[in-house]
Amino acid sequence: MNTTCTMRSVRYLGPKQAFELRAVSIPEPAPGQVRVRVEACGMCRTELHLRDGLLDLGRRDFAVGHEIAGTIEKLGEGVDGSRLGQRVVVYYYVGCGACRYCRTGDEQLCPQPVSQPGFTSDGGYAEYMVVRATNCVPVPGHVPLDLAAPMGCAGSTAVHAGKMAGIRPGEWVVVHGAGGVGLAILQYAHAAGARTIAIGMGAEKLALAQELGATEVFDVATQEDAAGFVAAVTGEGADVVFELVGTSASMRLSTAMLRRRGRLVLVGYTSESFTVHPVELIVRELQVLASVGSTLQDLYDVVDLVAQGAIRPIVDYTLPLERFAEGLAAVEKGTLKGRVVLTPGKANVTAGSPP
Numbered sequence: 494m495n496t497t498c499t500m501r502s503v504r505y506l507g508p509k510q511a512f513e514l515r516a517v518s519i520p521e522p523a524p525g526q527v528r529v530r531v532e533a534c535g536m537c538r539t540e541l542h543l544r545d546g547l548l549d550l551g552r553r554d555f556a557v558g559h560e561i562a563g564t565i566e567k568l569g570e571g572v573d574g575s576r577l578g579q580r581v582v583v584y585y586y587v588g589c590g591a592c593r594y595c596r597t598g599d600e601q602l603c604p605q606p607v608s609q610p611g612f613t614s615d616g617g618y619a620e621y622m623v624v625r626a627t628n629c630v631p632v633p634g635h636v637p638l639d640l641a642a643p644m645g646c647a648g649s650t651a652v653h654a655g656k657m658a659g660i661r662p663g664e665w666v667v668v669h670g671a672g673g674v675g676l677a678i679l680q681y682a683h684a685a686g687a688r689t690i691a692i693g694m695g696a697e698k699l700a701l702a703q704e705l706g707a708t709e710v711f712d713v714a715t716q717e718d719a720a721g722f723v724a725a726v727t728g729e730g731a732d733v734v735f736e737l738v739g740t741s742a743s744m745r746l747s748t749a750m751l752r753r754r755g756r757l758v759l760v761g762y763t764s765e766s767f768t769v770h771p772v773e774l775i776v777r778e779l780q781v782l783a784s785v786g787s788t789l790q791d792l793y794d795v796v797d798l799v800a801q802g803a804i805r806p807i808v809d810y811t812l813p814l815e816r817f818a819e820g821l822a823a824v825e826k827g828t829l830k831g832r833v834v835l836t837p838g839k840a841n842v843t844a845g846s847p848p
């Protein structure tokens with residue numbers, strides 16, 4: 494084997510440290526695993542949470558990136574030969590397989606996961622990655638991989654949150670925060686028969702929300718009193734509010750936008766706390782739900798919804814791997830229309846090709 498087989502990999506080295514582009518060995522798939530040539534990897538806000546120390550799962554020195562799409566190019570022992578060459582999007586939880594959550598398919602809740610690519614083990618800001626074969630969800634040929642990649646987190650998270658909320662036809666659903674996950678939730682709610690209100694910043698982003706099916710939009714940059722707006726549009730308040738901004742102020746506002754017995758679904762977060770007096774929840778019988786990540790089935794479901802055209806993945810633009818810092822700065826700024834997607838596989842220029 495050629496020992497010069499290295500690849501480029503953007504590494505997380507520890508909290509409050511900038512990510513670093515390094516040359517590392519191309520990984521070999523273990524039994525039951527496959528090696529994926531990463532063609533596209535979406536950039537998620539969670540990468541900022543890792544960099545800033547808001548999320549620290551204890552591991553160091555791995556490639557970040559968990560919205561991974563690519564081509565299976567090497568099989569570990571025991572993997573069905575039909576998987577070679579398959580275009581896939583990667584599910585980023587590898588649970589223990591034995592606990593009550595894994596047994597029911599909720600690997601995102603596994604207390605002792607084997608790995609979480611992009612969070613505790615090598616993810617997709619790299620030219621290659623290895624993962625359990627069953628985590629690779631086939632992508633139909635007519636769906637480009639740069640559009641499939643954001644389904645790995647933004648899309649699957651949206652479907653999971655939508656299922657948690659139990660959206661019913663005709664309900665009023667507010668999506669508070671019109672980023673990658675928000676735009677996907679909006680489309681999921683629309684497909685589920687709900688009427689939707691998108692709350693976000695900037696006319697361009699909200700025009701896009703409207704194009705994707707939002708019944709009403711509210712621009713926090715130019716309009717005042719979002720809760721009053723929601724009350725006026727819905728008659729009393731929303732049945733469901735998805736909270737994606739995660740500041741103290743936005744979470745209080747989301748609570749105020751609900752009707753009696755409405756459901757608040759927490760999805761996004763920042764370093765700020767959620768403070769609300771219990772009487773606000775009690776006298777209106779509000780429900781506070783939270784949703785993290787997704788199940789493997791949620792990822793299958795979102796790929797299917799994309800294939801049918803019910804959900805349109807929104808990618809603002811793509812960048813080569815080495816320009817990751819530029820992409821992160823854009824994510825941080827919060828003005829993107831959908832995702833920035835890195836394309837590591839398209840600039841495969843390091844020493845040698847894989848064995």
Ligand SMILES: [Zn+2]
Binds near residue numbers: 589590595596604605
């Ligand atoms: Zn488990």
Ligand SMILES: [Zn+2]
Binds near residue numbers: 537538
């Ligand atoms: Zn993510």
